[in-house]
Amino acid sequence: MAKSEKQAYDEFIKGVWRENPVFVQVLGMCPMLAVTNSAINGVAMGMATFFVLMGSSFLVSLLKNLIPKQVRISCFIIIIATFVTVVDYVLLATLPGIHKELGAFIPLIVANCLILGRQEAFASRNTIRMALADALGMAAGFLFALVALGGIREILGEGKLFGISLFGDNFEPWVIMILPPGGFITLGLMLLFFNWLEEKKKKLDAQVAATEGSDL
Amino acid sequence: MTQKDPKLLIQPGPQLRQQMTTPAVMRDVWYALAPTTLAGIWFFGIGALLLLITCIATAVLTEWYFSPEDERRYFLGDGSAILTGLLLGLTLPPALPLWMAVVGSAVAIGVGKTIWGGVGSNLFNPALVGRAFLLATFPIAMTTWTAPGDFFTMPSSIFALPLMTGVVDTVTQASPLGLMKFEYTDTGFVELLFGNTSGSLGETSGLLLILGGLYLWWRRDLDWRIPVGILATAMAFSLALYMMDSGRYPGPIFTALSGGMLLGAIFMATDPVTSPLTPKGIWIFAVGIGFLVVLIRVFGGFPEGMMYAILLMNAATPLIDRYTQPRVFGRGLDTK
Numbered sequence: 001m002a003k004s005e006k007q008a009y010d011e012f013i014k015g016v017w018r019e020n021p022v023f024v025q026v027l028g029m030c031p032m033l034a035v036t037n038s039a040i041n042g043v044a045m046g047m048a049t050f051f052v053l054m055g056s057s058f059l060v061s062l063l064k065n066l067i068p069k070q071v072r073i074s075c076f077i078i079i080i081a082t083f084v085t086v087v088d089y090v091l092l093a094t095l096p097g098i099h100k101e102l103g104a105f106i107p108l109i110v111a112n113c114l115i116l117g118r119q120e121a122f123a124s125r126n127t128i129r130m131a132l133a134d135a136l137g138m139a140a141g142f143l144f145a146l147v148a149l150g151g152i153r154e155i156l157g158e159g160k161l162f163g164i165s166l167f168g169d170n171f172e173p174w175v176i177m178i179l180p181p182g183g184f185i186t187l188g189l190m191l192l193f194f195n196w197l198e199e200k201k202k203k204l205d206a207q208v209a210a211t212e213g214s215d216l
Numbered sequence: 217m218t219q220k221d222p223k224l225l226i227q228p229g230p231q232l233r234q235q236m237t238t239p240a241v242m243r244d245v246w247y248a249l250a251p252t253t254l255a256g257i258w259f260f261g262i263g264a265l266l267l268l269i270t271c272i273a274t275a276v277l278t279e280w281y282f283s284p285e286d287e288r289r290y291f292l293g294d295g296s297a298i299l300t301g302l303l304l305g306l307t308l309p310p311a312l313p314l315w316m317a318v319v320g321s322a323v324a325i326g327v328g329k330t331i332w333g334g335v336g337s338n339l340f341n342p343a344l345v346g347r348a349f350l351l352a353t354f355p356i357a358m359t360t361w362t363a364p365g366d367f368f369t370m371p372s373s374i375f376a377l378p379l380m381t382g383v384v385d386t387v388t389q390a391s392p393l394g395l396m397k398f399e400y401t402d403t404g405f406v407e408l409l410f411g412n413t414s415g416s417l418g419e420t421s422g423l424l425l426i427l428g429g430l431y432l433w434w435r436r437d438l439d440w441r442i443p444v445g446i447l448a449t450a451m452a453f454s455l456a457l458y459m460m461d462s463g464r465y466p467g468p469i470f471t472a473l474s475g476g477m478l479l480g481a482i483f484m485a486t487d488p489v490t491s492p493l494t495p496k497g498i499w500i501f502a503v504g505i506g507f508l509v510v511l512i513r514v515f516g517g518f519p520e521g522m523m524y525a526i527l528l529m530n531a532a533t534p535l536i537d538r539y540t541q542p543r544v545f546g547r548g549l550d551t552k
Binding site for chain 1: 313316327331349352353354355357376379380381382
């Protein structure tokens, strides 16, 4: 029991950090770049993806023995599309402003390679428990990336975070940040930063391993 | 082993050394830019000097920060960071807040140069990358031109706090290009030649820029084909337009002397890293820039197109190099 709990926790942390879908696997770039001109849009997109990923991972893992191998991709897509439709209508009914802002990118969650990738690579081969832990981690990692990028772009582009003004009236907006080039530049710099962290960690690990080896 | 006074000096080739090293070329470009820089400071006052110092200091610091620890001597020693900072500073409006200059300079070195692998590896001219970023980020501050004024008055906008808008309290005035584009007003030939107009810090004085270019040509640091090709194409194109409707389109002399044309043609486009290698490629490159400048100035949304023209042709440079590659002697004939 304790072992499986640790394993589930590992799957979760893997998605949030070590194999972060955006910064490490570089998946789901389309929503990542398109809707992150403010933090709140990032949250909405992240939550929508969160729900879809959890729902479809659960269902795919549940049905994995019933889905014929030859038609699995289309089965996954149908399951994902069902949850996307639910999200689409719920957002339209409850938060029409945000639904309008995200526009076509809500239906496009169907085509988010992150979600299909998790079904194919993980949920269809693991238990429900593990699939849920994995989906939770991946969705949290995606949410984290969306909010981080959206937050940076909103702070520099409008001087606000979640709509709250941070710097007063005299703030000079960085116009480029709320335009598409700002998204590309910021995402590129964030990828650079995470790769740099990774490299640093590897070097540190190698050093630790070397000193431990010499002790033995 | 090593003698202090060797009787016989044995060295591997090459035995014949040229004086043309990267630091030497960079120094020549500083000398060539010196008159323009001094004129810019003279016209726009101490504020301009502060702006230039800020740009250069930030460029050097960024280069220092991003270069490998044990190779900093080589990365900083060639003086290219100082030159990038200076060139960026010369393309900025004199009343730009200093913190924006810091951002632009850091982007110029960080995104324009270091990311590609340092000097010699960059695809785009670093100073222009910094300027393009600033123009897209702060479009209003980057197009607020102050009139040349008293040497000791400083626009208070340059001391705006970081992230805050600068309030320009000195006389602002449209640049000659803006006047031409939006009001169809010509600026006199003499003013453009001597530089007593509004505009970016180092672009106003045509005469001093040409002098600097001649110095570089005399020192063989510059390929004459690039400025000549750019100016000839731009002047020919604008002459054709001028003959069609002289009230609407600027004449060839105005085209050649206004805005960043000379600064760009002589000091930016000629960057050996970002321009093609073969004479044929260089002609294509220069003609492309000359054509694009006039196209953007006359038909585009911005009054000035030099920066975008150079950046666009920078992007085309690898392709030009590929198609103008000379045939290796003794090869390639039998394939035809």
